[in-house]
Amino acid sequence: MNKIITISRQFGSGGREIGAKLAEKLGIPFYDNELISRAAKESGFAEAAFENAEKKASNSLLYSLAMGMNAYGNQDIGFTHLSLDDQLYLAQSNVIRKVAEEGPCVIVGRCADYVLRDNNNVVNIFIWADIEARKKRAIEQYHLKENKAEEEILRSDRRRANYYNYHASEKWGKAENYHLSIRSDYIGVDPTVECILNYLQCGERE
Numbered sequence: 001m002n003k004i005i006t007i008s009r010q011f012g013s014g015g016r017e018i019g020a021k022l023a024e025k026l027g028i029p030f031y032d033n034e035l036i037s038r039a040a041k042e043s044g045f046a047e048a049a050f051e052n053a054e055k056k057a058s059n060s061l062l063y064s065l066a067m068g069m070n071a072y073g074n075q076d077i078g079f080t081h082l083s084l085d086d087q088l089y090l091a092q093s094n095v096i097r098k099v100a101e102e103g104p105c106v107i108v109g110r111c112a113d114y115v116l117r118d119n120n121n122v123v124n125i126f127i128w129a130d131i132e133a134r135k136k137r138a139i140e141q142y143h144l145k146e147n148k149a150e151e152e153i154l155r156s157d158r159r160r161a162n163y164y165n166y167h168a169s170e171k172w173g174k175a176e177n178y179h180l181s182i183r184s185d186y187i188g189v190d191p192t193v194e195c196i197l198n199y200l201q202c203g204e205r206e
Contacts, residue, residue, distance in 0.1 A: 003200060004100045004122045006112040008164075008178065011156035012134030012142070014189045015127035016108050021193045023106040032108040035095055043091035053088050053163070089167050109160070113177065114168035123203065125196060126178040133185035179203075 005022065009015020016032060023030035040047040093115045099105055100116055113124040129137075134153050138144045144152055164172035175181055180199050184192045 002121055003104055003203075004116060004119060005104075005106045005196075005200070006116065006122060006124045007106060007108045007127060008113060008124070008172070009108070009127040010129060010134065010173075011153050011160070012138040013127045013129040014137060014184045014192070017189055018127055018184065018192050018196070019106045019108045021190070022196055025193060025197060026104070026106070028103070029099070029105040030108075031099055031105055035092060035099070035107070035110055038099075039088075039092045039095040042095060043088075045088060045091060049084070050088055050092060053085050111164055111168050114164070114170055123180070123200060124178045126173060126175075126181040127184050127192070128173070128181065129183055129185035 005019075007015050007019040007022075009018075019032070020030050036047050036050040039045070039050060089111075092110055096107060096110060096112050096115045099107070100119060100122070113122070116122045131150060131153065135146075135149045138149045138153055139146055161172040164170070170177055180196065182192050182195060187195065
């Protein structure tokens with residue numbers, strides 16, 4: 001199966017676990033934090049800089065003002081004239097394109113669906129779940145405090161959405177941006193993996 005699969009997900013939906021299990025089933029590389037390590041190595045920026053970039057995006061207006069005008073479409077502006085976060089995004093995007101060129105893989109987050117939007121062999125998946133299911137998972141697996149879990153979940157979703165909406169100039173979670181959107185808590189993690197595999201196989205037959 002010559003496909004690049006991108007996984008976008010709500011916090012606590014199990015998207016990362018689903019992506020890892022999907023990659024294992026397909027026998028292809030899985031990229032999440034590995035992209036940060038590789039981008040840091042190739043660009044010279046510290047890994048912490050990449051990790052903190054998304055965390056800044058808790059308020060969409062303030063984030064956009066802090067970042068300044070999105071200059072990706074301006075061919076006259078040099079790399080060094082971009083904000084630090086824009087430089088980090090571009091460095092990370094270069095790594096995403098490189099791993100996609102290396103062959104089939106599963107990539108979680110990092111605006112990968114948008115970065116690879118011109119590739120014909122990319123399948124974009126969005127994983128979501130009911131807030132109660134996400135709270136349960138966050139408390140049990142991420143050890144969030146019960147009285148703070150929902151607040152942290154919604155804050156994380158907001159950061160992801162603001163980061164994506166700014167850098168990708170698209171709407172995070174919008175159905176039209178993905179080939180398949182799955183509510184993971186409705187069927188469970190492993191059945192979700194099987195569902196994606198079936199979807200991919202159906203696409204191969206087309």
